[in-house]
Amino acid sequence: MKKAKPFLIGLAILLCLLILVIVYLVFVPLHSEERIVRIKQGDNARIIAAKLSEAGIIRSKTMFIILTKIRKADRNLKPGSYIFGGNTYLWQTVSRLYKGQNESITITFPEGLSLYKTLKKIDASGLATYEELHKAATNPLLVKKLTGFDALSLEGFLYPETYRFPIEISPDSILAIPAGEFFRRLQKEGIDPFAVPDFYDKLILASIVEKEAGDESEKEIIAGLFLNRMRQQMALQSCSTIDYILEPKGIKRSVLTYADTQINSPYNTYLYQGLPPTPICNPSITTIKAVLNAKPNSYLYFFSDRQGKNVFSKTYEEHLAKQRTML
Incomplete structure (x- = not known):
């Protein structure tokens, strides 16, 4: 009986640790950039878990798969575009899959971000590829249309801010949103860029x-x-x-x-x-x-x-x- 007591205490400690790990994996928020995950016909929870884990959106692929089965979110997954990430915990991540598709994605561009890093950040979200975005951002006709200047690119004109982009949007339209914010901010400060010399x-x-x-x-x-x-x-x-x-x-x-x-x-x-x-x-x-x-x-x-x-x-x-x- 005396030998059994330490064993039971050890077992209780292990059980408590297991519960704490589960609580940590399921309910402690994990901050990550939002990104679009496109689900194809035949994709299952295991494939999605691998994508989310690679993107740093979930801590445990195994726990994600278990929760999708508990929530029955792994049944009859519909192909389409889903948004994961943000400041969310695992249960919320699974709920997003359960509830269905999203219509917009949030991306934050900090001050001082280069065009290269800006386009890479959009690319990482799944909204559009870097190649598509770079082609648009260096298109003289689009640059002139969005800025009014004969510049080589949109470098400098994509205002640093947090934006919500519709997930079905062209590269030109993606770039038009922060470019438009750039001129809105100037106007708010009473600055007319076309009246300022050089x-x-x-x-x-x-x-x-x-x-x-x-x-x-x-x-x-x-x-x-x-x-x-x-x-x-x-x-x-x-x-x-x-x-x-x-x-x-x-x-x-x-x-x-x-x-x-x-x-x-x-x-x-x-x-x-x-x-x-x-x-x-x-x-x-x-x-x-x-x-x-x-x-x-x-x-x-x-x-x-x-x-x-x-x-x-x-x-x-x-x-x-x-x-x-x-x-």
């Missing part, structure tokens, strides 16, 4: 400032600094423009190499004076305003303190001295 150049500069600024308070300062460099015919030497070149190659560095700064590209602001040919990301309205209202200053140099801020200098000697103090 607005497209200012948008390009705003995209660089968006990537370089540590916080909101630095944006007007950095904009003024870059304007100072251009007035003195100095290269901008923005690390963010090199990051833009490297990004599609899957390269991300905390510190650029010398070889990186020698890449022959019109986006390389170490090699070429002036602005790159297009924006390097989609900036927020506050950054655009910061460029339009850049603070006059005497700064020509700056570097990151690796703590989320930048250190500014008026001369190269001062710049080097401040860098030495940070070592």
